[in-house]
Amino acid sequence: MFLPLHDSNPRRHIPFPFVNYGLIAVTIAVFAVQAMLPPAAFDQAAINFGMIPIVVRDLYPQPVPWLPDWANLVTYAFLHADWLHLLTNMLFLWVFGDNIEDALGHAKYLVFYLACAVLAALAHLGFNLEGNGPLLGASGAVAGVMGAYIVLFPHARVFVLARIVIPIPLPVPAFWMLGFWIATQLFYVVIGSDEPVAWWAHLGGFAAGVVLAPLMKRRAVPLWGGR
Template sequence: MFLPLHDANPIKHVEFPFVTYGLIGITILVFLVQAALPPAAFDQATIDFGMIPIVVRDLYPQPVPWLPDWATLVTYAFLHADWMHLLTNMLFLWVFGDNIEDAFGHLKFLGFYLACAVLAALAHLLFNLDGNGPLIGASGAVAGVMGAYILLFPHVRVFVLARIVWLIPLPVPAYWMLGFWILTQLFYGLIGSDEPVAWWAHIGGFAAGLVLAAPLRRHGVGLFGGR
């Protein structure tokens, strides 16, 4: 319902958010490799490198013998089902990631992003203990970035493309847009949904971002800022 276009939140502490853009570039490159595969190989790649709960729980053997079971808690976040899945996640990362990298520093942001991916996957696993389908997509890790953003910069103006009757660009506070997003995830996660969306991965990633943002922020970056 809402797609972020950009935010009015210039970076202050780093010259260039190369980790954010690097993650976007690597994720797009991985998808280009996926997209070049025949359909059967594309599907096999999601099985091999996606996070499958019964594999991580060691109830079923790892499809790739040389890959540790735990590794898919990270690799899944660089795979996507289609172009729309990819571009939506990368748009959110592009809008919100640079400011979180600025607030944390490059190395801490990279560790944060990967930690949110792992914690999002574990949240999905917790609610799908016997799941035999692969979890793929960066949305859990990106949700962590969004969780950190709403804690650090809730009042920043975010320009979103909103579908009300027709598509309209609107400036809204970050807490309004991101708050609506997480409430939607909670709603569908709690009532259940037939859509193939990993609601609990989103919720888990967002919660991880909220928890990790305060201790990881650099000195001088306050909470609830961005007015």
């Protein structure tokens, strides 16, 4: 129903968010390699490096013998099912990630992003203990960035492309835009949606961001800012 285009939230502590841009570049590069694979190899890469609950729980052998079971809690976040899946995640990361890197610092932001990926995967695993399909995508980690944004910059204006009658850009407070997003995820969990979307990973990543951001932010960065 909407896509973020940009925000009116200037960085105050770093001149260039190279970690955020690096994560975007690496994720796109990984998918570019995926996209060049024949269909069978593409699917095998998803099995090898996606997060499969029964593999992480050691109920089924790891497809890549040299890869520890826990490593899939991270590697899955750099794989995507298709270009739309990739570009949607990267758009959200582009809009919101630079300010979270600014608020945390470069090194802490990288740790934060990977931690949100892991916690999102664990949330998915917790509600899909017998799952035998691979979890793919940066959605959980990006949801963590969005969770951090809603507690650090809820008053910042986000310009979103909203489809009312025709798509038009609208400026809305981040709290309402991100609040609507998380409410949508909760709605689909409650109704038991059959869509192939990892709703629990989104919720787990978002919750991780809400909890971790206040603990990891710079002292000079207040909560509930963005005015």
